[in-house]
Amino acid sequence: MTWWQISAAANAVIMAAYTAISVAIGRALWRSGQWRKNRLGLATTAIFFTCGVHHGWHTVHLLLPDDAMNALTGHHMTGDGGMPGMDMGDDDASHRDHLAGNPMRIAFNDPSTTAWDIITATAAVWYWTLRSRFPALVRGAAVFEDLKLRQAEERALRESEERYRGIVETTSEGVALLDQDGRIGYANAQLADLVGRGGPELPELDLVDLVVEEDRPKIIDGLARTRRDGTQRVEVGLRHAAGRPVSAQVALTTRLGASGEVEGVLAMVADVTDQKTAEAQLRQAQRLDAVGQLAGGVAHDFNNLLTVIDGYAAMLLAQTDGPARTDLTAIRNAADRAAGLTRQLLAFSRHQTAKPRAVDLNELVGGLEEMLRRLIREDVELDVRTRAAPATVWADHVQLEQVIVNLVVNGRDAMPAGGRLTIATDHVDLDADESGRLGLPPGGQVVLTVTDTGHGMPPEVQARAFEPFFTTKEQGKGTGLGLSTAYGIIRQAGGHITVSSAPHAGSTFRVYLPLVPAVADQRKADPDFGDEHLADGDETILLVEDDPAVRELTERILTSAGYQTLVAANGQEALDLARRHPAIDLLLTDVVMPGTNGRQLADRLTEVIPGLPVVYTSAHTHGVLDERIEGAAVAFIDKPFTAAALTRTIRETLGSHLHSTRP
Numbered sequence: 001m002t003w004w005q006i007s008a009a010a011n012a013v014i015m016a017a018y019t020a021i022s023v024a025i026g027r028a029l030w031r032s033g034q035w036r037k038n039r040l041g042l043a044t045t046a047i048f049f050t051c052g053v054h055h056g057w058h059t060v061h062l063l064l065p066d067d068a069m070n071a072l073t074g075h076h077m078t079g080d081g082g083m084p085g086m087d088m089g090d091d092d093a094s095h096r097d098h099l100a101g102n103p104m105r106i107a108f109n110d111p112s113t114t115a116w117d118i119i120t121a122t123a124a125v126w127y128w129t130l131r132s133r134f135p136a137l138v139r140g141a142a143v144f145e146d147l148k149l150r151q152a153e154e155r156a157l158r159e160s161e162e163r164y165r166g167i168v169e170t171t172s173e174g175v176a177l178l179d180q181d182g183r184i185g186y187a188n189a190q191l192a193d194l195v196g197r198g199g200p201e202l203p204e205l206d207l208v209d210l211v212v213e214e215d216r217p218k219i220i221d222g223l224a225r226t227r228r229d230g231t232q233r234v235e236v237g238l239r240h241a242a243g244r245p246v247s248a249q250v251a252l253t254t255r256l257g258a259s260g261e262v263e264g265v266l267a268m269v270a271d272v273t274d275q276k277t278a279e280a281q282l283r284q285a286q287r288l289d290a291v292g293q294l295a296g297g298v299a300h301d302f303n304n305l306l307t308v309i310d311g312y313a314a315m316l317l318a319q320t321d322g323p324a325r326t327d328l329t330a331i332r333n334a335a336d337r338a339a340g341l342t343r344q345l346l347a348f349s350r351h352q353t354a355k356p357r358a359v360d361l362n363e364l365v366g367g368l369e370e371m372l373r374r375l376i377r378e379d380v381e382l383d384v385r386t387r388a389a390p391a392t393v394w395a396d397h398v399q400l401e402q403v404i405v406n407l408v409v410n411g412r413d414a415m416p417a418g419g420r421l422t423i424a425t426d427h428v429d430l431d432a433d434e435s436g437r438l439g440l441p442p443g444g445q446v447v448l449t450v451t452d453t454g455h456g457m458p459p460e461v462q463a464r465a466f467e468p469f470f471t472t473k474e475q476g477k478g479t480g481l482g483l484s485t486a487y488g489i490i491r492q493a494g495g496h497i498t499v500s501s502a503p504h505a506g507s508t509f510r511v512y513l514p515l516v517p518a519v520a521d522q523r524k525a526d527p528d529f530g531d532e533h534l535a536d537g538d539e540t541i542l543l544v545e546d547d548p549a550v551r552e553l554t555e556r557i558l559t560s561a562g563y564q565t566l567v568a569a570n571g572q573e574a575l576d577l578a579r580r581h582p583a584i585d586l587l588l589t590d591v592v593m594p595g596t597n598g599r600q601l602a603d604r605l606t607e608v609i610p611g612l613p614v615v616y617t618s619a620h621t622h623g624v625l626d627e628r629i630e631g632a633a634v635a636f637i638d639k640p641f642t643a644a645a646l647t648r649t650i651r652e653t654l655g656s657h658l659h660s661t662r663p
Helices: 003-031 039-063 066-073 090-098 111-132 147-170 189-194 213-229 273-319 324-348 361-375 397-413 432-438 482-492 548-560 571-580 598-608 643-661
Strands: 174-178 184-187 231-239 245-256 262-271 356-360 380-385 392-396 419-430 443-452 496-501 507-514 540-544 564-568 586-590 614-618 634-638
Touching: 003 039, 003 111, 174 189, 189 262, 213 231, 213 245, 213 262, 245 273, 273 324, 273 432, 273 548, 273 643, 356 361, 356 397, 361 380, 361 397, 361 419, 361 443, 392 397, 392 507, 397 419, 397 443, 397 482, 397 507, 419 432, 482 496, 482 507, 540 548, 540 571, 540 598, 548 564, 548 586, 548 643, 564 571, 571 598, 586 598, 586 643, 598 614, 614 643, 634 643
Parallel strands: 380 419, 540 564, 540 586, 586 614, 614 634
Antiparallel strands: 174 184, 174 262, 231 245, 245 262, 356 392, 419 443, 443 507, 496 507
């Protein structure tokens, strides 16, 4: 094969490669809509196309016969094979046989030119073979984008990424990008803080690994539903590195790729721990309030029965000698214990009539210390820490003592093998957030803390600690009313009580009560009611009681004491009696009655008989009376009451009225 034939074949290969490349690039430009605006791509197409045409022309020159080539180029050969006007010497005669008669072939008959054509063809073939490995070379018009346009788009992309990264990093929620298998590819700092881990620890972990064991089926199901439906929302507990509980609401959304296929899941994690705690506290308060209403109603009816039982037993005891007195005394003792239980129920329901006054908790705790040391066992160490400054609160002194005793007994029983019991008082100033969480007004509070080193309580026991009759003690060793009574007393006093505990880590009870200015303690010594002697008199008393058994018993007690008694079963009957008998010296009325209650009745009668002394009696006031019963001629006595206590209260009230009306 001659040199010019080899050169022709090489040029044909170059022409084919260049033409194919220009067509591929041009088609990509056309399909992508860049034919007019992508100048670089258009220029590249043109370069490859013109190069292909040029090498095609060379091929034609090399392959056409001399006559056709002369006709195509317009050249005419001389007789000796030269061109017109071209003088060839003898030295050139030897070249005539190597020339085909066409002067254009001279340029392509040079071996160096042919070698270069072979090299160019080899490069063209090699370039074309790369199309399968780098399809953008011949199919992707994006490779020919304008550099300035690309730089502008890249800058806009960077700004967009920085903007969204700023949003993701500053949001209050945790953000995680998950792959198809739920593995974390990216997580922001907020998510790392939620689980108490460092940011670098989260990538490559599964989202399921951050969820507590019992909630893992929920998050697995949520991820599956998200891949199917696009979005899902689940609430789970997170595993915090420090072990503290974290409740989270996780919003899951699918992430789509450029072609619309699902690439993974976006997880937005919100911390709802405070919200869940508040909801749990609200549910507990609602549950306790409902139980308290039930307990108060039971106590009301039960106290009426105890009033009758104890009253008639006392009458029989006064008339009986011999062995029967022992039985009657046992009946009265049982009634007294039952009355103690109902008082605890009333304290829990926050309807026990309190007699609040200014009480210094430091003095109260100090006065109880010796008694508390006798109350606990020898293997329990008592540590009392009271604040130097006065810790004055407004509450019932006796009820506060009951709260402290109940908490100490609870702590003692939680340490069967001994331990340390600490009682402390302190002052705290609640900010708006803390006061809102506790349901107390902002400002100064006195905190009474009782801490034990006992076996502690799991969360499910803590949630029910203040429920009445709930106890973890063995049968016969606890009524379940100690903590519920403390809860009711503190809430009635306008305070709050909390418990924090963990298994094998002891328990701490905190009692919050509003701090009041230090004033003198108005406590009065309780009269000695051990004497069963009736305080007699001859005044006229209007008795109003809706319970027939209590009404009959009370009438017998008043008659036995010498009083003139007018009896009514309700408020309307009492008003009718007052109109017919205006010379009434005292009103003795139950508080809770159908129709007109005792407070309303007293208000209407004192309008007709100004200054009329009033003694209220009730087993459960249901909030009808104020917490403080004030006035020289106003008194209150709880049911069940004894005959002596009732007549003594009446006598004292009449005496106070007589003293206040003297000139």
